[in-house]
Amino acid sequence: MMIIPPVFLYAETHYRFKYFFSLYKKAEPEIIADGPYRLDPGRSYPVLILIKDAHLYPAELLEVRIILTHRSGAVHEESFSFPAGTVINEKYWYTILDLPFSGPVSDLYGMFTADVQITTKQRGRIKRDRNNNHRFTSKKPLAFYRSKTHLPSISGWIYGDAHTHSTYTEDQVEFGSPVSAGPKLCRAMGLSFFGVTDHSYDLDDRTDNYLLNDPAIPKWHAFQEEVDAVNAREKDFAVLRGEEVSCTNANGNNVHYLIYGNKRFFHGSGDGGEKWFKTKSEFTIPQILEEKEELVVTFASHPTEEVPLLQQLLLKRDEWSLSDMTLPKLHGIQILNGDHSDAFLRGMDIWKWMLNRGIRKFLLAGNDAHGNFNRFVQISIPMLSFREKDSQLFGRMKTAALVHTVTERNILDAIAAGRSVITNGPLVTFSVETDGPDAGPVGSTVHGSSFVVKLHAASTEEFGHFHTITVIHGVIGKGERTLFRLTEFTDSLSLHTVSDWYRAEFFSYIRVEATTHGAAGTDRTGFCYTNPIWIQPK
Known part of the structure; x- marks a missing residue:
């Protein structure tokens, strides 16, 4: 099994490469508290409690205690108790706890922190974890801005995050957040949609083992069914189904390609790190453009981000070439990816170069967030260390789209036609x-x-x-x-x-x-x- 370089998701800590020792592996489920980086007025703060791999390490959830602190020093505390015998034994389990603004913080706005203590009983012992149970992480509380105002409003325009990952992205070092949890967390931020673009090299795995592929692609079918169910349930909100396909660029190397609205699955395993030296992807960019369904919307995924040397060598990852980005059937380029960075500015220069030559491509924004509503935590060196930062947070970089009514199809039509802008607010x-x-x-x-x-x-x-x-x-x-x-x-x-x-x-x-x-x-x-x-x- 190949060692996969650092990535941008919730950190998978249970996998250990054969013959290697892991400093962060524990005989416990992964326990994570997360919540949005901003909060619209008039809303409770939703705290996501996510427990993973409890089918391997069952845990009884006893209590969640949240201490809310304002920069003025005002403090409010809420406790959430669970019925006796609330045993978590599922691969993925989550709940969203609503933290109301009452008492001394009810009329306060601005920056807050939410310190989350999760009490469980594991193997007969009481265990208390603060914000997550990962070793070597800061345990910092969730930080968010409670706004007095909604997102800036112009009639017909809605906001969303066009590039995120869910629990269907899962492998040796990473996993994302549940699709069904997304709408509530997004609404709290003022967002009306998000795009779920899970990795092609994860979507073809078995549901019970991410190390093995399944030609029947049950994860892909489950993903389609879940998006359908969420969109049928939600009003004035939409999940955009998609896929981040690993495919071959004009240089013969691997790049990532966002396709939206697709019912057909495109295999792409070249940079999945599943087999040593097997780095050739199944499709080229032109092949996908020719074979995709008619209404499928396509964007280059972070095409100008510099690829680390280790990923170039081990996974043959590359940037998109200019000839790739100018292909006629490509709708545009997602150059705003979590941060207003040098890569974004390079992408702007390329975009302006294309416009000056009459090449019509549109801009798209997302964060490539795999969970990470509040803080980016990733494995830095597999089995040895973590890294944390406050960028690439879900919803922070936004695509705003002009639509008459909020549906998946209407939003996809809008971004395909360029009826959109990119912004951080x-x-x-x-x-x-x-x-x-x-x-x-x-x-x-x-x-x-x-x-x-x-x-x-x-x-x-x-x-x-x-x-x-x-x-x-x-x-x-x-x-x-x-x-x-x-x-x-x-x-x-x-x-x-x-x-x-x-x-x-x-x-x-x-x-x-x-x-x-x-x-x-x-x-x-x-x-x-x-x-x-x-x-x-x-």
Whole structure:
């Protein structure tokens, strides 16, 4: 079995490579407390208690005690007791505990911590774990921002996380969060959808053994059924079914590819680390584009993130090549992946290069969160150590989409057509009207010889006051210029304005970038990047 390099999920601690000693393996189920990084007003704070591998190491759950602390020093405590004999003996078990805002913290907003103590009885002994039971982790409490306001609102626009992983992603070093737990945790953050894009090399495993494949793909079928059930149950919320396929790029190496809305499973095992030196994936990118179902939506997954040397050598992982990203049937590129990083900026440069050549690709944002609603905890060195950080949190980087009603199909149609923007909070959108007469929203094409830009922007104290809003005009083959930039605002949290008329002499596009500052929330600055509107001269 190959040693898999570090990844970004809840950490699997029970697997031990043959002939190796593990410092963090214990004869206990994995116990994790998690919760969203922000909280909408008027909601209780949902605390996810996740217990894994209790079918191997049963445990009786006795009590969960949560100490809620505000930065002012105010403290509130809640205890949740469980009936005697609540024995957990399942592979995956979870509950969500609602922490109400009452008592001394009821009227408080801003940053909070929730310190979670989980009391179990294992093999006749009482055991108390704080926030998780992993060895060598910090045991830091959950940290979240309780907002006075909802996410910035513009009619018809909803927010979501387009790249996450669930419990169907599971192997020797990692696992994700339950699909059915997602809606409640997302609603608490103000999100209306999330995309579940589990790894192809995990979805073809047996349900009882992630080390063995099953040609009947029962995990894939179970995943489809669970998404159907959740979407039938939830109102004004949608789970986007998908898959993160390992496939071969133009250089012959492995890359990850997001496909949404697919009922057909695409095998992809090249970088799954399941067999020594077996690193060739089953499909190339063009093959998937040709063979996918008609309505399936496809995006390059974090195409410009630098691949660590160990993953290059052992798994033949690579970045997407330019020729891959410009393939005609690819809808776009998911370049915002958990952080406003150098990889994102490189992706923006490539995207602008494509736009200047008339290559229509759309942007998408996600976090690649495998659980990790509150803190990123990963195995750093297999069987030896962990690593923690506060990035790549579920829902922190967002895709906002324009839809009439919230359904899986409507959201997929919106991101396929570019009726979306990427943001960490503030929302900017626009439409273009021409003398055609013609008009269209983000992602559309309008016709005319002159045009106006109708700009709409919204933010909150949590996500900051607008600092700059830049409207950019790109002429195909000639480059971009700033059409106009706003730096002074009558209301720096809300804007609705119409530009002057401009001439459209060449095939061109309009897009908008915005920044905020002085944010009171988790991030101190904010940003929003729109997809373009193309203008075809009449």
